[in-house]
Amino acid sequence: MTFGLALGIYIIFLAIYWFFVYSILWHLREYILPMDYSKWVIRGFLAAVIILNVFSLVLFIRLPFQT
Amino acid sequence: MITLYPNEKILMVVHKHWIAFFSKIVVVAILLIAPITFAGFLFETGAVSASAIVYAQFLAITYLMVVMLIAFLFWMDHYLDIWIITNERVIDVEQHGLFRRETSEFGIDKIQDITVEVPHMVATFLKYGNLRIQTAGERSFSIKEVPHIYEVKKVIMDQVTKRENVGPQQMGAN
Numbered sequence: 001m002t003f004g005l006a007l008g009i010y011i012i013f014l015a016i017y018w019f020f021v022y023s024i025l026w027h028l029r030e031y032i033l034p035m036d037y038s039k040w041v042i043r044g045f046l047a048a049v050i051i052l053n054v055f056s057l058v059l060f061i062r063l064p065f066q067t
Numbered sequence: 068m069i070t071l072y073p074n075e076k077i078l079m080v081v082h083k084h085w086i087a088f089f090s091k092i093v094v095v096a097i098l099l100i101a102p103i104t105f106a107g108f109l110f111e112t113g114a115v116s117a118s119a120i121v122y123a124q125f126l127a128i129t130y131l132m133v134v135m136l137i138a139f140l141f142w143m144d145h146y147l148d149i150w151i152i153t154n155e156r157v158i159d160v161e162q163h164g165l166f167r168r169e170t171s172e173f174g175i176d177k178i179q180d181i182t183v184e185v186p187h188m189v190a191t192f193l194k195y196g197n198l199r200i201q202t203a204g205e206r207s208f209s210i211k212e213v214p215h216i217y218e219v220k221k222v223i224m225d226q227v228t229k230r231e232n233v234g235p236q237q238m239g240a241n
Contacts, residue, residue: 024143049132064121
């Protein structure tokens, strides 16, 4: 697979992924009740997702593509 | 967004018991464990090139991202399935997946009967059950797998009794 094609697929994947993340966060922001544990779950999830995304990006750049 | 009336106070917020979430935790655990087992088997069978390891790492991280999203979606579904009991009404919010949501409510003064059901042995030990509320309308509302079910019933019944004794006008003013 060429780098261009892989990059295209990867960008589409990330766009769909962050659309879902944003949708979940929108729901929670809209309906969350104050003073409960949920904000810590949300923060934990967001931190994990951002870290995994950075790792994923780094590994994507390191992938050996055909030239 | 749930908007409260003036003088309305939230008395209790009821989420489903964690047992309702348990099957979803099992699904996420299987999704996490299965590829680890598969990868271990794959790497044991033969020599793997350096480029294959980078590909495998990339796929593993991407897969983990997807599993994290699924887990969070499950949690959101569980968290947003709630009953909000106030001194004026009971609000029943049901989240179905990511984009479908049902919100219904009924006034405390419309409540005619509350039925508590503890369906089986596990429910007895873990202290949860199903609650069905019959209202003056034809519809009945039910919530399944409620923790501290008798406490929930008591909170609602206290409000019903107060309303019957004091009357709706005075209740709103308090």
